[in-house]
Amino acid sequence: MGLARCLRKVERTEKYAGDMSTYATIVHVDMDAFYASVAERDDPTLRGKALVVGAGARGVVLSANYEARKFGIRAAMPVGRAQRMAPHAIFVPPNHARYSEVSDAIMKIFADFTPLVEPLSLDEAFLDVTGARRLLGTGREIGTEIRKRVFEQEGITCSVGIAPSKFIAKLASGHCKPNGLLEIAPDRILTFLHPLPVSALWGVGPKTAETLEQLGLRTVEDVANLPRATLIRAIGQAAGETLHELAWGRDFRDVTPEDVDKSISAAETFAHDLDNPEEILQEFLRLTQKATARLRDKGLFAKTISIKVRFADFTTINRSKTLPLATDSAHEAYEVVKDLYTALRIERARLRLVGVSLENLVSAAPEQMVLGARDKGWRDAERAIDRARARFGRLSVRPGRLIENSEDEIDE
Ligand SMILES: [Mg+2]
CATH class of the missing domain: 1.10.150.20 (5' to 3' exonuclease, C-terminal subdomain)
Structure with a gap:
């Protein structure tokens, strides 16, 4: 199930001639066979096979991929019955820690598009992108970009419904599953519904x-x-x-965002796998700057700093370190990030993605946080950079090491 197929499905989008700008744009995103997709993503040998996630022979099916569904296997069905329907299918136990990890990453992708994200479950959320349209394009463009980001970064597919209301958006995503995108324009609501x-x-x-x-x-x-x-x-x-x-298609419920500030992270999927440690460190620096700028925007400090490294084959490693004192400094955080990465000793391995995550967030620097003059200097310099960015735009101030790479943005 490649990106090509992902994109081809976009052609199923409904056409409309009306003026969308007077309506809200609600996006409903739902991962396709989430648990099964994560299992396939983590173990490529499972791909293309009928796969069922279920807890033990006496448990129930929690998730079945689309190959398994061809045999009539559905979620909530007893595992024993599913085994009789498709004896050759592969049955794996659930891995809830992985699901919530992937869920966090997906919710963070959503948060890049709008602060108005309402998660419905681990793998599903409403996004109100009405205010984001001017910057990020039409609802359809935003939906397409979300699908692309989720696929590139997490290696799983999702379906996206776009409509003026939550009710119709959710119906639309269900209608185009799996791996689809369906926009229902205001003048098409009743025809669809x-x-x-x-x-x-x-x-x-x-x-x-x-x-x-x-x-x-x-x-x-x-x-x-x-x-x-x-x-x-x-x-x-x-x-x-x-x-x-x-x-009659009338639903005026608002998207109600939940606090997603348990951690702040930034990750980058490379256009080409990277194997040059210097380039990788440069990417880590950029992501650390991006994440700490968001931290400072929110007036928060992080006690734990972690990195994520994903290899070309999707194997993923996470490493973290908890500091004695919380920080919001890119300089301090990057020192930790660099140490964590260097300790992995992964010279010349091809990397697909790296990420930086700031966790254990606290809302105030502790009084006893006595910083050396040098560190205080860094913090002041970073605050000045934040102020310049706020006034002149995100690209106005870049650290010296990134200037040579002019198409590289600090914040996407
Ligand atoms: Mg789902």
């Missing part, structure tokens, strides 16, 4: 679906065309009102 089964309406579980079907309502359009009062009589005041609104 009305033919869907009633179970597409948010909050309609098997029980309500049964009640609606007993009333002869099979599609969303049937629900929309039923007089509101009749619907309320059948399923109650609150549910009736909500479903009536949703059936």
Whole structure:
């Protein structure tokens, strides 16, 4: 499942002629068969095979890749039954620590596009990109870029729905799975929504679906065309009102961001794998500067500094060090990053990605943080750089070592 396929699917995007600028742009991103995709990503020998993630023979299927789904295997099914349906499939136990690690990385990618990120689960989130359109392009361009970033950085695919509301955006991503992108323009909402089964309406579980079907309502359009009062009589005041609104595509719920500041990180996937230690260190320096600038923006200090190194074959190593005193200085953080990287002794290995993460964040420098004059000088210099960047733009101030590389941006 390569990037080429990723991009080809974009052609499924709905066309529209209306003016999108007067509407909100909500993006719903959902990883495809998340647990199974992470397992395949971590062990390339699993690729192309039917793969099921499940806890023990008596447990249930937590995730099945699309190869396994061809045999009718679905999440929540007993593992024993799945084994009978596809005896040749590979069954692996879940690795929850890995899932939350990948989830953190994905949520951080989202945060690069908008601060308005509402995670729904480890592998799924709403993004309100209305305010980001002027800088980052249309909803479709932003969605395409998110898919590209997730694939390049984490090696897994996702599906993206784009619409003026959360409800329609989520339906759209479900509709184009796997590995797709579907934008529903404002003037296409009812055309898209009305033919869907009633179970597409948010909050309609098997029980309500049964009640609606007993009333002869099979599609969303049937629900929309039923007089509101009749619907309320059948399923109650609150549910009736909500479903009536949703059936007409009306959903005004805001994307409610969650605090994603447990750590701040910056990572870079290289266009070509790198094997030159000097270039790699330069990249580490750039990422450290980027991450510490964000830290200072937020008035935070980090106690733990970690690095991530991903090899060409996707094997990934993380190393971290906790400091006696929290810091927000790029200079101090980079010294740690450099030591961590050097200690790995990975001369001439081909690297696909490096990342820097600042963790254990605290909101104030401790009083007892007595810094030497040199360190204090660095901190003051970095604050001055932040102020210049804020006033003149991000590219106005670069450290000397990066100037030669003029297409290289400090912050993307
Ligand atoms: Mg998913």
